[in-house]
Amino acid sequence: MERFVETLAETNYEDAPEVIEQFCQNNQALVMLTDGSENIPYGSVPEGSIEEGKTLTYTATTTFKDRTGEYPLTVTSFSPTGQELTSLFLKIFPIILLLIFLISFVGAILCSKIMVKPVLEISRISKRMADLDMTWDCKVNRTDELGVLANSLNTMAKRLDTTMKELESANEQLRKDMEHITELSHQRRDFFAAASHELKTPVTILKGQIESMILGIGKYKDTGKVLPETLKEVENMERLVKEILTISKIEMDGLAGKAEPVSLSDMLTKVTETLLPLAQERQITVHSQLAETVTVSGNASLLEKAVHNILSNAIRHSPEGAEVFIHLTPSVLTVTNTGTSIPEEDLPVLFTPFYRVEKSRNKATGGSGLGLYITKTILDYHKINCNIANTENAVKFTAFLQ
Structure with a gap:
């Protein structure tokens, strides 16, 4: 108008x-x-x-x-009129249908991209989470609720993955600890069984000698000759008991807060001088090549006992006229005694309690079999790995300080 x-x-x-x-x-x-x-x-x-x-x-x-x-x-x-409207509608109806189809098609595509695709992606991720698979990243870059959900899933997955790895590490460490505890339990059982056997023999000998002296049987009438033998057996038993107590104390107390800087150079020099008379008696030459300053953190008295056992074993189990070489660097300590070797089948069990290469158990040819076990126990508490191996016409003890 x-x-x-x-x-x-x-x-x-x-x-x-x-x-x-x-x-x-x-x-x-x-x-x-x-x-x-x-x-x-x-x-x-x-x-x-x-x-x-x-x-x-x-x-x-x-x-x-x-x-x-x-x-x-x-x-x-x-x-x-209604007739005209109907006629008009019938004319434009195909166009309306085509428009509805096009709008529906476009709407379906937009809905798929905007709504359905992110939901399917999140659904796929949730299935992987149900299988405890956290090696994924939900790639839904949106700022709406679906985007917030995707970011939350990614954050949760990273935290769960970290937690699961920590749990796996803790379970693995727990398994190793349980295996170690089981092994220690077996070792302790075997140790006490062997200790009982080792103590039973001298006790039986002492009992027999004392009963024979009381009854005046045979040579036991002369107590003046028999008592020194009895005393020697008592001393052997006393030494064995002291070594067992030493092991028990180490296992119970460990380092017990007594860790302090210890100079291995000075300690080796001191122990070598202490054992020099034994080496001279057996005509064994000791050669020392020590770095000036090699310090470890630990218990001085326990480390000195371990070093003493190593050097005394090298001297005692070498033939007369042999040589013992002591070599110390900041990373390794080696003690080599020449003129001898250890059967290969004995090498893996040398650190076993009461084990001796000499099978006769004669006190005149060896100790109680606890020296190397005590040495390894002490070094283990100081986190120092060690081993014994045969070299050319020699036996070599190696302790890794680093």
């Missing part, structure tokens, strides 16, 4: 009927123009094309280009 009125305002009065008729045809409307007291009708609607009561009336005033004053204008618009 506004455009119609504007058009009339730019039209001459004589040309207005043509413009008004064109408007009526385009809009199926009737126009009543009032010129003074005269009402001039324009337009017509085919009969039967409208329904009764389905009209809209608009009123306005207009002007003309070549005239002054305003002219009342009434426009009556007719609603189309």
